[in-house]
Structure formats: C-alpha cells, structure tokens
Amino acid sequence: MPLCTRWSNFRTSFQFKLFLIFTLLTLLITSLLSVLYIVTENHKAHHLAAEQLQLRTQQLAESIRLPLYAENREMLRQLAEQAAQAAEIRAVVITAPDGRMLAGFYSPDYSATAESISQSVSVQCNPQSDSVESSLTGGHGTTSSPLGSVRMVRGTADLSRARLQVVMISTSAAIAFWLTVSLLCHLVLRRVTRSFNTLVYGINAMQDGNFISRIGIESDDEPGRAARAVNNLADALQQRDEENRRLQEERMNLERQMLQTQKLESLGVMAGGIAHDFNNLLQAILGNIELASMKLPADAAPQKYIANAITSGKHAAHLTNLMLTYLGKGLTAKKELNLNELVRDNTEMLRTTTSAAVSTELHLSPELPAITADIAHIQQVVMNLISNAAESILEQPGRVRITTGTQNCDQACLSASLLEEKPESGRYVFLEVSDNGCGMSQETLQRLFDPFFTTKFTGRGLGMSAVMGIIRIHNGALFVESEPDKGTTFRALFPVSESAPPATAQEPVIPPSESTIPESSLSGLVLVVDDEKPVLKICTKMVQLCGFTVITACDGIDAVAKFREHTDEIAVVLMDLTMPNMDGLAAMSEIYLIRPDIKVIISSGFNKEELSERITDQPPCGFIRKPYSMNVLEAEMRRVMLTD
Amino acid sequence: MRRLTFIILALATLLPSLAQAYDILILQSRRDPAYEDVLKGLRAGHNASQRVLVLSDYAEVDVVRIVREDRPRVILAVGDAALTATRNVRNTPVVAVMSLGINSHKRSHDNLTGVGMLAPPARYIAMFKAMKIRRVGVICNPAKSGWYLRLARQAAEAAGIELVVREVSAPRESIERLSTLAGKVDALWMLPDSTAVTRGTVEAYFRFGQEQNIPVVSFAASYLGLGAAAVLEIDLLAIGRQADAMVAEILRGTRRESMSLDFPKGITLKTNSSVLKRLRIAINEDDSPLQ
Structure with missing residues (x-):
C-alpha cells in the first residue's frame, strides 16, 4: 500500500482522531497547569522574598533600637552596611521619626526605577520595657512613640533567575509529561482500536472476495461481536460461494456431458449411417468377390488376389465395428468369462509380435471372479492396452506388467474414472497394464479418447476410443496414471458377474464357423428384402446358391405386399433392418401379423443388442450381421430352417 | 403656714x-x-x-x-x-x-x-553587700533623684561600696553614659529616675548588664523578665x-x-534565679536587705 494511502487511511482513522483529541487536550491541560505552576511559583518566590526582606528589616529594626534612640549615626551606618551584605540587598535606609535620614546605604547597582522589593519597618521601643511609673504602679504605660523607621530594598535578579529556572524545569517536565501521556495514549488507543482495525481489515478482505480468511476475535466488546457477526456472514457467503461453485461445476459437467452426449449421438448417427452404408457396400463387394471366387477353380491364380481382397474387406468391416464400438453400438455377445485366460492368451500372441527386448510380466490373481462381457470386446481392450504399452517403449529394453485382481470401489474411488458415466459402487475385477515407456503429456491425456487422435505413425486413432466405448458398454471404469518419460499405468474395471462363481477355466469362445454347420439340403421360397439394389442382388444370388428360391422386395411396404401375395409359399424372410418408407422391424411386425410362424432373419450393419432393444413384440428368428459371407448366410439359414 | x-x-x-x-x-x-x-x-x-x-x-x-x-x-x-x-x-x-x-x-x-515609691537606699546597699558587689554603677538625673542619691551614697560609704554615678539630663544621654561604665562597675543599679529610665533606654541597661556580665538591680518586678538579677518591690x-x-x-x-x-x-526582694545562677551570684542570707 502506498505511503500516501496509508497516511490518508491513518489520518481518517478512529484511532488518529481519538489520539489527536487526547493529545491536544493533554497539551492544553499541561500548558494550563504549567502556566499556573509558573505563576504560582513566581508569586510564591516573590512573596517569600518579601517576607524574608520583612524579617530581615524587622531584625535590623530590632538591632538598631538603641542606636536609633540615641541617634548614633556611626553605629547606624555600620549596622546598615552590615545588613546590606546580604544577597540582593540594594539599599538600607534608617530614618528618624521626623523623617531625617540617620543612616543610609545604597549598593552601586541600585536604581530607583529598577524592579525591586521594598520593606519598611517602624522601630518601636521594646514592648516589655515599662516606664518607671508603669513598672512601679503595675499599670499600663502610655503608648510609646516610634523611635524611627528602617527601609530595606532588595533586587529581583535572583528571582528572575529562579523564575527562568522554574519556567525551564516546568516546561521540560510538561513536555516530558505530555510526550509520555501521548505515547501511553497512543499505545492504549492502538490496543483499544486493534479490534476495530482487525474488523476493518477482515471486511476489506471479504470485500475483495476472500471469504476464507476470518477476523480474529480478540475481545467480547462491540468490535468483537461485530467481528463474530461478520465471520458468520463470511461463513454464509463462503457456503453460498462454494454452493455456487459446486452448482457451476455441476452445470459445466452437465454441459460437458450433454456436449459429449450430443457429440456421441452425432457421431453415432453419423457412424451408424456410415457403418450401415459401408457394411452394405462391403456386403456387395465381399459377396461379389466371394461369388467370383466360387466361380473360379480353387487353384486358379486369381484366388490369391481374391483372398487378399476378402481380407481387406474384412479389415474394413472390423474398422466399421470399431467405430460402432466406440459409440456403444458395435457387435456384442456378453458371456461370463475369465479375464485371466483372455490376458494369458493375448499376451502370448502379443509376445510374438513385439520386440524381444520388451519383457512382459504377468501378475494374475488366481481367484479372479468371472465377469459378464463380450469376449471380443474384452480381447480388444486387452490387446489395445498391451500393444499401446509395448509400443510406448521406445528405448529398449522395456517392461510391460499386466496385473489382474479384484477391488471394492466406492463412489469416491470411482469418481476418478476417466469416463463420464460413473458406475455404481461394488466389487470389480481390474486389469492393470503398466509400462515404463515414454508416458503421456497432459495434452495427450486430455485427448486420449478423442476418435482419430493418435501419436503413432501407423495408428488410426480408434484404439482407446474403442476401449472407452467397450468399458462404457460393460459399465466399467478406467483410470490412468502417466508421466512423461516414466511410463503409463492403465487400470480397467469390470463389474464382477453376479451369477457367476469365481471363474476358473472357461470354455473358449468358439466363433461360429463353417465346420459347425451340418450339411443338409436347403430349399423353399425366401423373401429377400433390401433397399440397396447391389446388396439385394448379391444377397439374392447368395440365397439362391444356398438352394432357395428367391423373391425380392425393395423396402418394407414392398416386402409386406410380396409376403401377403405369397404368404403360404414363403419359408424364410431375409430382411434388411434399415430401409426407407417402412424399416425392417415394422415390416416384420406386419408380416408376423399376417403369419406369426414365419421365420424372419434380420440382417443389419448394427449389432444384435441394438436390435433387441428396439424389438418390443415378437423377435426375429435369426440375425445376421453385414457384411456376411456365404458360409455364414448358409449356416444361419440352415439354423433357422432347422429350428421349430 | x-x-x-x-x-x-x-x-x-x-x-x-x-x-x-x-x-x-x-x-x-x-x-x-x-x-x-x-x-x-x-x-x-x-x-x-x-x-x-x-x-x-x-x-x-x-x-x-x-x-x-x-x-x-x-x-x-x-x-x-x-x-x-x-x-x-x-x-x-x-x-x-x-x-x-x-x-x-x-x-x-x-x-x-x-x-x-522608693525603697530605702540602705536596703539596696545591703543587698549589694549580700551579693558581694564592690562597685555599683548608677545613672540618674540629679534634679529628680539627687536627694535619693545622697542617701544612697551615705549608705554605700557606710557599707564600703563605691557608687560610680553618671548624671544625665535627657533620656538619650543614658545610653551613651551607660557605655562609659563598661569595665568600671560590678553591678548596675537602676534608679526609678524617669529621665534615666525610659521605655527607650530600659533595654540598654539590661543589654549593658548582659554585655558586661554584671547583675542589674532594679526596682520593679516587671524588669525581672528583661534580665534584672534582683528587685526590691514595694507592697501596695x-x-x-x-x-x-x-x-x-x-x-x-x-x-x-x-x-x-x-x-x-513593705519591701519584697525578688530575684531572677536564672540570671543569678548564670552570673554565679548568691545573696547571703545574713546580709539580706529584708532583715
């Protein structure tokens, strides 16, 4: 605070005003008392000097009685000079009753006009000295006439010196007293007004928005009570401020969640549309390629290229599935599984693809409970986390440690999850993957789950996005600790399966394969419905190759009409889910109304769970996800046909 | 009628x-x-x-x-x-x-x-004799106290005491005349002479006696308080x-x-014992003036 501002504040303070009043009052009283003391002392000194001169004159009068009576001038002169030896005596004059001066002494510095003190005493006979007659008769004699008079004059130089001394001493004492009282007054006022100042400072601090600091209550007087009231007010303000901050934070979280939800919805709509179209395209591509492969001999030279095309098409389908997974719409097939088995299998597979200099440590809990999850998704999570850990180790050798176990998590623990949706408290199986790689910066951590964000040259930026989507689908949580150049630790939590006992070895999940489908002849009329003509065309061909007779429809309305036309002839309806005018589900409902025992197979680019969520009445008999191969179609058709 | x-x-x-x-x-x-x-x-x-x-x-x-x-x-x-x-x-x-x-x-x-009003001179002389005084100073106005002085001299001669007389005609002379008695007398006799003894000169007698360390014998008891060693007071x-x-x-x-x-x-002898003690004078009972 600038000096001028501090002075201005001090000048207008209560303490300064009281100090000024007390100081001026003390100065006034001290000055008055000093003046009174000086005047009194001066008067007293003057009076004392006059009394002393009176006594001295009286003493001289007593001593000159006889020579004065005898008018012995010489003796009177000697006595006068002797009396004049006293200090400050300026003149001694002895006169007869008739006024004649019998003796006189004047000092050289005597001046009639100078300030002086004069005393005159009439010289009388000794009052005890009786006349002859009165002493004989015992009576009172006549009053004797005075023998003369004596006058003494003294100067006042010593009085002036004494007066000056008194003035100096009293002034010094007054100043010292005034300063002492002022100092004491200052100390007392500072002590008294400290509580006021504390109150003011506290209020100023609160005025500046500091609701944390509290005013020290030093006394139980009015300022103390005011400070207590202000503290209570500050408590209320702080609570309100914290409440506002919390509400603001909640509002921002809601906005962020809403934004995220909107983003996800937008992405979902976009990705769903893209996946649908992309899967339709892939269905047409892969179907045609597969048909072309079937037309060629097995050892034909183009088969190798056709196989490469099919592989790339499947990768494209996987990419589509990743995108849908991030949005929670990917293909899921939740089952109870043992995380340890999955980790062990994927670790072995990873060791074959990573550098030998990267060591992998497994710390798997032997009593790990089962979780209910999509094995493909969990496998994807394990693979993504382990491969990311291995790839973060830039400087060989490195270490990747994989740990599994269980932990009980409450809301406080789960609140640190990176996912917006916080799962409920409970028992969780965790998968922790830590490495001593390059770690991540804060900026990277903030964009960790952004789709298509990657720090790797070959990455597509969908791995961690898919991990987040998978964990969200499984109501899990994800934690990360990372520090640049020191490493990263991911911990994924999955809720323990409620029905499953502690997982032991589990039957490996065997995806549907062509070998599991029993060979039998297939026949009948199949209604193939799809709004995409290329897809409709290739599907029709694939169904025909399975042995069926096919009629086609280009949308739901057309399908219902065709089914109504061939109700009794149609054995299976293979219908696309997403179509204009009337989608697959609506058409399925209409068809079920016409013929409830008809076998309907829905084909879609979305997963089966999403389809299940949308179906409220009779479900379809089968589901086949685009893009599907000839074998998959045949197997599903065969399964549906064999099902009662 | x-x-x-x-x-x-x-x-x-x-x-x-x-x-x-x-x-x-x-x-x-x-x-x-x-x-x-x-x-x-x-x-x-x-x-x-x-x-x-x-x-x-x-x-x-x-x-x-x-x-x-x-x-x-x-x-x-x-x-x-x-x-x-x-x-x-x-x-x-x-x-x-x-x-x-x-x-x-x-x-x-x-x-x-x-x-x-005066005690017989012989009484005073007898008292001086009792006090063993040889020379007695007297100040008086002959016009007023001459008759008494003659009687006193006769009594003094009879008793072997010398009277040293100083005559005055005005009161102011008493003080000066008193000074001439310094060292020449063993006692001072205050006569009831209104010229020699006034209110202004009374003090001089007793101051003289104090300075010369000799007794002052007076005629009234009131003088005892001023320093008189002894007085012969009349009984009214x-x-x-x-x-x-x-x-x-x-x-x-x-x-x-x-x-x-x-x-x-009716004559009464009154003394100031303190003065007599200080002057180391004792009055012989055999020669008491009251006998």
Whole structure:
C-alpha cells in the first residue's frame, strides 16, 4: 500500500482522531497547569522574598533600637552596611521619626526605577520595657512613640533567575509529561482500536472476495461481536460461494456431458449411417468377390488376389465395428468369462509380435471372479492396452506388467474414472497394464479418447476410443496414471458377474464357423428384402446358391405386399433392418401379423443388442450381421430352417 | 403656714451640710488596680467617713472648691495627678501615696506627708553587700533623684561600696553614659529616675548588664523578665496601711507637728534565679536587705 494511502487511511482513522483529541487536550491541560505552576511559583518566590526582606528589616529594626534612640549615626551606618551584605540587598535606609535620614546605604547597582522589593519597618521601643511609673504602679504605660523607621530594598535578579529556572524545569517536565501521556495514549488507543482495525481489515478482505480468511476475535466488546457477526456472514457467503461453485461445476459437467452426449449421438448417427452404408457396400463387394471366387477353380491364380481382397474387406468391416464400438453400438455377445485366460492368451500372441527386448510380466490373481462381457470386446481392450504399452517403449529394453485382481470401489474411488458415466459402487475385477515407456503429456491425456487422435505413425486413432466405448458398454471404469518419460499405468474395471462363481477355466469362445454347420439340403421360397439394389442382388444370388428360391422386395411396404401375395409359399424372410418408407422391424411386425410362424432373419450393419432393444413384440428368428459371407448366410439359414 | 415655710427652708439649708460632712477626701488619679490595692489597705484600718473622687472621670476638677465646701479633715492623694491637684490646698493636710514626684512637691507643700515609691537606699546597699558587689554603677538625673542619691551614697560609704554615678539630663544621654561604665562597675543599679529610665533606654541597661556580665538591680518586678538579677518591690497593701496610719494620726491630731515623708515599709526582694545562677551570684542570707 502506498505511503500516501496509508497516511490518508491513518489520518481518517478512529484511532488518529481519538489520539489527536487526547493529545491536544493533554497539551492544553499541561500548558494550563504549567502556566499556573509558573505563576504560582513566581508569586510564591516573590512573596517569600518579601517576607524574608520583612524579617530581615524587622531584625535590623530590632538591632538598631538603641542606636536609633540615641541617634548614633556611626553605629547606624555600620549596622546598615552590615545588613546590606546580604544577597540582593540594594539599599538600607534608617530614618528618624521626623523623617531625617540617620543612616543610609545604597549598593552601586541600585536604581530607583529598577524592579525591586521594598520593606519598611517602624522601630518601636521594646514592648516589655515599662516606664518607671508603669513598672512601679503595675499599670499600663502610655503608648510609646516610634523611635524611627528602617527601609530595606532588595533586587529581583535572583528571582528572575529562579523564575527562568522554574519556567525551564516546568516546561521540560510538561513536555516530558505530555510526550509520555501521548505515547501511553497512543499505545492504549492502538490496543483499544486493534479490534476495530482487525474488523476493518477482515471486511476489506471479504470485500475483495476472500471469504476464507476470518477476523480474529480478540475481545467480547462491540468490535468483537461485530467481528463474530461478520465471520458468520463470511461463513454464509463462503457456503453460498462454494454452493455456487459446486452448482457451476455441476452445470459445466452437465454441459460437458450433454456436449459429449450430443457429440456421441452425432457421431453415432453419423457412424451408424456410415457403418450401415459401408457394411452394405462391403456386403456387395465381399459377396461379389466371394461369388467370383466360387466361380473360379480353387487353384486358379486369381484366388490369391481374391483372398487378399476378402481380407481387406474384412479389415474394413472390423474398422466399421470399431467405430460402432466406440459409440456403444458395435457387435456384442456378453458371456461370463475369465479375464485371466483372455490376458494369458493375448499376451502370448502379443509376445510374438513385439520386440524381444520388451519383457512382459504377468501378475494374475488366481481367484479372479468371472465377469459378464463380450469376449471380443474384452480381447480388444486387452490387446489395445498391451500393444499401446509395448509400443510406448521406445528405448529398449522395456517392461510391460499386466496385473489382474479384484477391488471394492466406492463412489469416491470411482469418481476418478476417466469416463463420464460413473458406475455404481461394488466389487470389480481390474486389469492393470503398466509400462515404463515414454508416458503421456497432459495434452495427450486430455485427448486420449478423442476418435482419430493418435501419436503413432501407423495408428488410426480408434484404439482407446474403442476401449472407452467397450468399458462404457460393460459399465466399467478406467483410470490412468502417466508421466512423461516414466511410463503409463492403465487400470480397467469390470463389474464382477453376479451369477457367476469365481471363474476358473472357461470354455473358449468358439466363433461360429463353417465346420459347425451340418450339411443338409436347403430349399423353399425366401423373401429377400433390401433397399440397396447391389446388396439385394448379391444377397439374392447368395440365397439362391444356398438352394432357395428367391423373391425380392425393395423396402418394407414392398416386402409386406410380396409376403401377403405369397404368404403360404414363403419359408424364410431375409430382411434388411434399415430401409426407407417402412424399416425392417415394422415390416416384420406386419408380416408376423399376417403369419406369426414365419421365420424372419434380420440382417443389419448394427449389432444384435441394438436390435433387441428396439424389438418390443415378437423377435426375429435369426440375425445376421453385414457384411456376411456365404458360409455364414448358409449356416444361419440352415439354423433357422432347422429350428421349430 | 409661716412655721411650715420656715421648716422647709431650714431643711433645705441644713440637709446638704449634713450630707457633705466627711473625714477623708480620697483623690484618685485614675481607676487602676494598683491604686485599688492601696485603697484596700487604707480602708481596712479605720472607720472614718470618706469620699472618693476619681479625677480621670471628670474633665476638670476644682479640688480647692471641693475642699472649701466639703471641709474634709484630710486629703489622701493617690497618684501623681491627684497630688498635683492638691498643690493649691494649704489648710488641709494631704497624705500622698503612689506618687513618684512626692519629694519634689514636698519642698513647696508644707501640709504634705505620705509614703514614697522608693525603697530605702540602705536596703539596696545591703543587698549589694549580700551579693558581694564592690562597685555599683548608677545613672540618674540629679534634679529628680539627687536627694535619693545622697542617701544612697551615705549608705554605700557606710557599707564600703563605691557608687560610680553618671548624671544625665535627657533620656538619650543614658545610653551613651551607660557605655562609659563598661569595665568600671560590678553591678548596675537602676534608679526609678524617669529621665534615666525610659521605655527607650530600659533595654540598654539590661543589654549593658548582659554585655558586661554584671547583675542589674532594679526596682520593679516587671524588669525581672528583661534580665534584672534582683528587685526590691514595694507592697501596695502595706503602703495603704502605712498611709492609713498617717491619716489616723492626722485625724487624732498627733502628726500635725511632724509632716514628713516616709519610705515604704513593705519591701519584697525578688530575684531572677536564672540570671543569678548564670552570673554565679548568691545573696547571703545574713546580709539580706529584708532583715
């Protein structure tokens, strides 16, 4: 605070005003008392000097009685000079009753006009000295006439010196007293007004928005009570401020969640549309390629290229599935599984693809409970986390440690999850993957789950996005600790399966394969419905190759009409889910109304769970996800046909 | 009627004569306790009729006319003023007391008798002798105290004591004359001389005695407080009785032939023991002035 501002504040303070009043009052009283003391002392000194001169004159009068009576001038002169030896005596004059001066002494510095003190005493006979007659008769004699008079004059130089001394001493004492009282007054006022100042400072601090600091209550007087009231007010303000901050934070979280939800919805709509179209395209591509492969001999030279095309098409389908997974719409097939088995299998597979200099440590809990999850998704999570850990180790050798176990998590623990949706408290199986790689910066951590964000040259930026989507689908949580150049630790939590006992070895999940489908002849009329003509065309061909007779429809309305036309002839309806005018589900409902025992197979680019969520009445008999191969179609058709 | 008129005139003429007939006319100078003491001694002695006239009560008193009209057989004058008032009375005997000037009046006043205010000089000389004093200083006005000084000298010579006398004619001379006695006397005798002893000079006597370390013998007890070593004080009651005896003799007609003055008979010795002790003086009982 600038000096001028501090002075201005001090000048207008209560303490300064009281100090000024007390100081001026003390100065006034001290000055008055000093003046009174000086005047009194001066008067007293003057009076004392006059009394002393009176006594001295009286003493001289007593001593000159006889020579004065005898008018012995010489003796009177000697006595006068002797009396004049006293200090400050300026003149001694002895006169007869008739006024004649019998003796006189004047000092050289005597001046009639100078300030002086004069005393005159009439010289009388000794009052005890009786006349002859009165002493004989015992009576009172006549009053004797005075023998003369004596006058003494003294100067006042010593009085002036004494007066000056008194003035100096009293002034010094007054100043010292005034300063002492002022100092004491200052100390007392500072002590008294400290509580006021504390109150003011506290209020100023609160005025500046500091609701944390509290005013020290030093006394139980009015300022103390005011400070207590202000503290209570500050408590209320702080609570309100914290409440506002919390509400603001909640509002921002809601906005962020809403934004995220909107983003996800937008992405979902976009990705769903893209996946649908992309899967339709892939269905047409892969179907045609597969048909072309079937037309060629097995050892034909183009088969190798056709196989490469099919592989790339499947990768494209996987990419589509990743995108849908991030949005929670990917293909899921939740089952109870043992995380340890999955980790062990994927670790072995990873060791074959990573550098030998990267060591992998497994710390798997032997009593790990089962979780209910999509094995493909969990496998994807394990693979993504382990491969990311291995790839973060830039400087060989490195270490990747994989740990599994269980932990009980409450809301406080789960609140640190990176996912917006916080799962409920409970028992969780965790998968922790830590490495001593390059770690991540804060900026990277903030964009960790952004789709298509990657720090790797070959990455597509969908791995961690898919991990987040998978964990969200499984109501899990994800934690990360990372520090640049020191490493990263991911911990994924999955809720323990409620029905499953502690997982032991589990039957490996065997995806549907062509070998599991029993060979039998297939026949009948199949209604193939799809709004995409290329897809409709290739599907029709694939169904025909399975042995069926096919009629086609280009949308739901057309399908219902065709089914109504061939109700009794149609054995299976293979219908696309997403179509204009009337989608697959609506058409399925209409068809079920016409013929409830008809076998309907829905084909879609979305997963089966999403389809299940949308179906409220009779479900379809089968589901086949685009893009599907000839074998998959045949197997599903065969399964549906064999099902009662 | 004529007889009644005669009786009235006779009573008016004779009754005042009967009322004013008394033996003693007491003239009192003023109302003074000392005079009252004297009169107490006087009245205790006889049953003669008397009239008391206090002169200070009147502006002017014609004593001669009163004496002529009242025809007292004797006049008792108390104080100097009363004695002065009787100076023109020639046919009536006057007894004077308490008067310092009685001796001067005696010279022109044949019918005057009375008691003086001074103790006999022989008493003082005897006291000096008892104090073993050899030289005694005296200051006096011969015009006033010459008769007394002569008696004193006679007594001193008889006792072997030297009187060193300094005569003064004015009070202011006393102090200067006192200084001439320094170292020449063993004691100072204050005579009741109104010239030598005044209110202004009294202090000088005692200061002289203090400076010279010699005793001052005085005549009144009031001086003991100022430093007198011893005084011979007269007894007022005794003076009254002494005057009463004189009056009685006059009334009897036995004192007509010898109208002389008497010294007072009641004399009291009073000393200041502190002064005597300081001066290391003891008064021999055998030579006591009261013997």
